[in-house]
Amino acid sequence: MSEIRLKSLAHSYGTSSSGHIDYALREMNHVWEQGGAYALLGPSGCGKSTLLNIISGLLTPSSGEVLFDGKVVNHLSPQDRNIAQVFQFPVIYDSMTVFDNLAFPLRNMKIAEPKVISKVHEIANILELHPVLKKKAHNLTVDEKQKVSMGRGLVRDDVSAILFDEPLTVIDPQLKWKLRRKLKQIHEQFKLTMIYVTHDQLEASTFADKIAVMYGGKIVQFGTPRELFENPKHTFVGYFIGSPGMNLIEVTPCENGVEFDGIKVPLEASHNNLLAELSTKNVKIGIRPEFIHVWDKPVADAFECQVLHIEDLGTYKILTLKLASQTLKARLSEDHILPEKVAFISFPEQWLKLYVDEYLVEERLEEITAGENMAEENDV
Amino acid sequence: MNKVENNKAWWLVLPVFILVAFSAVIPLMTVVNYSVQDIFDQNNAYFVGVEWYREILLNTRLQESLLRQFIYSFTVLAIEIPLGIAIALMMPKKGIMASFSLIVVAIPLLIPGNVVGTIWKIFGRADIGLFGWLLNYLGMDYNYAANPIDAWATVVLMDVWHWTPLVALLCYSGLRAIPEVFYQAAAIDRASKWAVFRFIQLPRLRNVLVIGTLLRFMDSFMIYSEPFVLTGGGPGNSTTFLSQTLTKMAIGQFDLGPAAAFSLVYFLIVLLVSWLFFTTINEMAKDK
Numbered sequence: 001m002s003e004i005r006l007k008s009l010a011h012s013y014g015t016s017s018s019g020h021i022d023y024a025l026r027e028m029n030h031v032w033e034q035g036g037a038y039a040l041l042g043p044s045g046c047g048k049s050t051l052l053n054i055i056s057g058l059l060t061p062s063s064g065e066v067l068f069d070g071k072v073v074n075h076l077s078p079q080d081r082n083i084a085q086v087f088q089f090p091v092i093y094d095s096m097t098v099f100d101n102l103a104f105p106l107r108n109m110k111i112a113e114p115k116v117i118s119k120v121h122e123i124a125n126i127l128e129l130h131p132v133l134k135k136k137a138h139n140l141t142v143d144e145k146q147k148v149s150m151g152r153g154l155v156r157d158d159v160s161a162i163l164f165d166e167p168l169t170v171i172d173p174q175l176k177w178k179l180r181r182k183l184k185q186i187h188e189q190f191k192l193t194m195i196y197v198t199h200d201q202l203e204a205s206t207f208a209d210k211i212a213v214m215y216g217g218k219i220v221q222f223g224t225p226r227e228l229f230e231n232p233k234h235t236f237v238g239y240f241i242g243s244p245g246m247n248l249i250e251v252t253p254c255e256n257g258v259e260f261d262g263i264k265v266p267l268e269a270s271h272n273n274l275l276a277e278l279s280t281k282n283v284k285i286g287i288r289p290e291f292i293h294v295w296d297k298p299v300a301d302a303f304e305c306q307v308l309h310i311e312d313l314g315t316y317k318i319l320t321l322k323l324a325s326q327t328l329k330a331r332l333s334e335d336h337i338l339p340e341k342v343a344f345i346s347f348p349e350q351w352l353k354l355y356v357d358e359y360l361v362e363e364r365l366e367e368i369t370a371g372e373n374m375a376e377e378n379d380v
Numbered sequence: 381m382n383k384v385e386n387n388k389a390w391w392l393v394l395p396v397f398i399l400v401a402f403s404a405v406i407p408l409m410t411v412v413n414y415s416v417q418d419i420f421d422q423n424n425a426y427f428v429g430v431e432w433y434r435e436i437l438l439n440t441r442l443q444e445s446l447l448r449q450f451i452y453s454f455t456v457l458a459i460e461i462p463l464g465i466a467i468a469l470m471m472p473k474k475g476i477m478a479s480f481s482l483i484v485v486a487i488p489l490l491i492p493g494n495v496v497g498t499i500w501k502i503f504g505r506a507d508i509g510l511f512g513w514l515l516n517y518l519g520m521d522y523n524y525a526a527n528p529i530d531a532w533a534t535v536v537l538m539d540v541w542h543w544t545p546l547v548a549l550l551c552y553s554g555l556r557a558i559p560e561v562f563y564q565a566a567a568i569d570r571a572s573k574w575a576v577f578r579f580i581q582l583p584r585l586r587n588v589l590v591i592g593t594l595l596r597f598m599d600s601f602m603i604y605s606e607p608f609v610l611t612g613g614g615p616g617n618s619t620t621f622l623s624q625t626l627t628k629m630a631i632g633q634f635d636l637g638p639a640a641a642f643s644l645v646y647f648l649i650v651l652l653v654s655w656l657f658f659t660t661i662n663e664m665a666k667d668k
Contacts (some may be wrong), residue, residue: 058564079570091565095583104579105569136665152569 002082002160004055004071004193009064011050024050026217027064032161032195034069037187039204040197042214043240048197051214053164056083057193068160084153085163089170090145094138098129101137102151109156123151126186143175147182153340154186161193168203180206201241213237229288232353233360239285244329245285245316248355258285258354261324263303265347271354274361284355289331289349294319296339302346307339321345408647412638432625433640444617445625452621453600456539457599460596461539461589464547469581471552476624482552493542497609500538504610524611528618535607535619539600540606547592554588555581588662593652601650 008111011025012380025047032038040048053059055066065072073081075332093101102120111119124130127147132140137148146167153162164183168176178304184207187194195205204211205225213236218233221227225241232238251258253275257266265285267275275283295302308327309320319330321343330345332338415432446622464660467485472478491499504524506512515522524534543567552660566576604623613620626646630639 056568058567078564078567083568085564085568087561087565089559089561091562092582093579095579104571104575106574108575149565152565191533 002193003034004161005067005070006030006055007067009061009066010055011047011054011059011061011063013050023052023217025061028219030212030222032193034193034212035191036193037184037208038193038195039046039211040195040202040214041199041201041240043199043210043349046214047217048214049165052085052165052195052197055161056085056163057081058085082156082158082160083163084156084159084161085165086146086149086153086167088166090142090149092137092140092145092148093322094136095135097133098124098135098137098140098144098148099133101148101214102129102155105152105156110210117329119155119157123155126154127151127182127188143171143179146171146179150183150186154190157169157193161195164196165193166198167196168198176203183207201243213240215240230351231360232286233363235284235286235355235358238288238353242288242290244289244331246284246288246353247292247326247328248284251285251324252281253283258283260326263324265352267352267354268349271361275354275356278356278361280357282357284358285347286353286355287347287351289318289329291348292328292330292333293346293348294339295335295344296332296337296342297344299344299346302344305343307341307343310338320345404650406520411640411643413482415644416637416641418637428637432637433565433645436638436645439638442622442625444559445620445622448618448620449601449622450535452603453597456535456543456600457593457596459536459540460544460547461593464544464592465551465585465589467544467548468551468555469577471548473556476630482549485548488542488545489549492540493605494609496538496542500534500541500606501610504534514607526615528615531615531619533612538606538610539590539603542606543599547596550588550592551585554585558584586661586665594657597657598650598654601653 007029008027009025009029010023012023014022021206023186038290040051042048050059054061057073060074066074068081078085080306090369091105099120102123106116106119106235120133121130124133127150129147129151132144137145147167150162150167153159168179171179181308182204183194183196186192194207194290196204198204198207208225210222210224211228212219213228213234214220215234215236221232221237223231223233228241229239232241232246235248238248249260251260251265254264256272257264258267258275293302298304303320303323305328307319311318311320315334315336317332317334317336319339320333321328321330323345328345330343356360382449415425416429417425418428420433444495471481471485500511504512505520506516506523512522512524521527522530524530562580562584563576566580567649578599602623603621604627607619607621608624611619613624623646626639629635629642
């Protein structure tokens with residue numbers, strides 16, 4: 001059991017054709033606390049599997065350090081790191097029985113056979129693998145196989161963390177739900193640090209206490225599912241989490257707020273001040289479809305827009321709206337009044353987020369001041 | 381539900397039936413025909429029943445030859461299969477060296493059997509052959525033409541040189557088909573090198589090894605040209621294998637009846653051993 005700390009970690013698989021280094025992972029600092037259930041969420045190719053393989057030791061990072069409980073483990077092989085990893089496709093030893101598969105890591109560690117037997121039975125119980133324990137592993141169904149691969153990680157007492165690399169990709173939807181529950185249960189029972197890689201936000205939020213959203217080789221936000229939903233710190237988090245994703249509109253600063261297509265959106269005074277301090281052209285406002293207020297008749301401070309499309313998804317409806325040249329989505333509950341053709345919308349201030357250079361304005365400012373402080377320190 | 385009966389579909393089997401008839405059944409039937417008759421000339425053939433079969437099964441020369449054949453085939457398999465696996469494991473996985481080693485390993489396979497015989501005939505000579513000369517230089521009294529043990533060793537070595545590459549190439553392709561993730565999982569499970577071989581590589585080589593073993597068994601069991609060119613079956617009869625005995629009987633002595641009977645027995649032995657091997661292997665993979 002251990003805390004996993006990543007210190008100035010970066011990785012590159014090699015230089016690109018144009019000569020500069022192609023980073024699969026950009027320099028990052030991150031801490032996975034002992035006993036936490038974490039998800040690493042991001043689109044394909046964002047570097048999440050790379051990060052996972054670096055933690056398990058299958059890959060050596062090009063720079064930076066991986067620390068387990070404060071000890072640098074960069075040079076340690078996966079065998080010596082006490083890590084278990086479950087892969088996207090079940091990896092089983094075909095020629096062995098399920099029992100021997102589960103016993104394999106223990107026998108490799110030369111653990112006494114009576115202990116092996118009791119440990120295997122314990123894990124088989126938890127994973128409900130008892131009925132197939134004597135079967136050859138290659139005759140199992142795919143979800144049983146995946147359970148066996150998980151079981152091989154769980155039998156070891158010395159495991160400090162279990163890493164899951166999209167383990168439910170090949171599993172049927174109904175079984176997915178069952179296995180996810182099982183994982184959660186195992187986490188509660190063993191209090192192991194678990195890191196779960198996925199591109200499915202539902203999977204991430206049902207499994208994990210905290211989610212790290214990765215984008216372009218970086219962790220852009222690390223927080224609870226609620227934080228990610230209510231306060232996305234990066235436009236990508238807004239877009240990627242939620243269904244549909246956050247509405248993002250490119251704007252230009254103006255007096256007391258921002259404007260787009262001649263429409264003025266007033267902002268809080270503090271935001272205006274922040275905006276004034278930054279000199280950048282990349283400014284966006286974002287609001288979740290759930291938080292847009294919608295009326296069917298004119299209301300003070302509401303913008304008039306065209307209703308393009310209504311999708312009825314049973315418990316809620318999604319409205320596609322056109323405000324000037326922007327297309328917006330709004331999510332309405334079942335019993336909400338449904339505007340026809342024309343709708344009037346407003347953006348509640350507390351849910352209206354301001355993004356500068358794709359980052360939430362507060363974050364961006366912090367980063368800049370941190371940079372300045374660093375520069376000052378260096379001067380001294 | 382009414383099932384539509386249309387027996388005309390059977391005509392679709394006809395092409396395969398004709399093909400198999402001409403390629404296998406009819407030629408084989410000729411042999412069956414010969415094996416039950418005593419033929420003096422075109423107009424004088426007598427039906428003898430199982431007489432030829434009785435004769436060949438009691439023929440000690442054939443029995444000795446059959447025993448020799450089994451020893452030879454098993455020796456060759458016992459060396460070529462493990463050696464082929466070992467070579468495949470040692471070959472580079474990618475890059476220019478992989479292509480290079482593939483070509484080097486494949487070269488012996490491109491050489492016809494009688495040429496291989498000739499190569500080793502010269503190679504093994506004490507006066508002008510490098511191999512024979514070297515062994516004698518090192519103090520060994522090596523002479524494949526005079527010493528039965530030397531002759532045997534040379535015949536086996538020749539086959540190993542010629543055919544191990546086949547096993548190696550089959551295994552190489554099998555090894556390349558194992559996904560990287562299996563090795564990663566094994567590393568995490570702390571498997572030793574031996575355990576990786578025993579529980580990942582070997583099980584996943586099973587199919588290519590079955591094919592390789594069958595091919596090598598059948599081929600080595602029917603070997604003819606290499607030992608014929610190298611030793612001519614000698615010294616004495618020490619390297620006279622089944623096909624050579626059979627050829628001598630059929631063409632040398634023109635005993636067509638016994639030769640035909642023996643051909644059939646020969647064919648059945650190959651079929652039986654292959655079938656036994658294949659079913660045993662398949663049974664082993666099943667759950668008890």
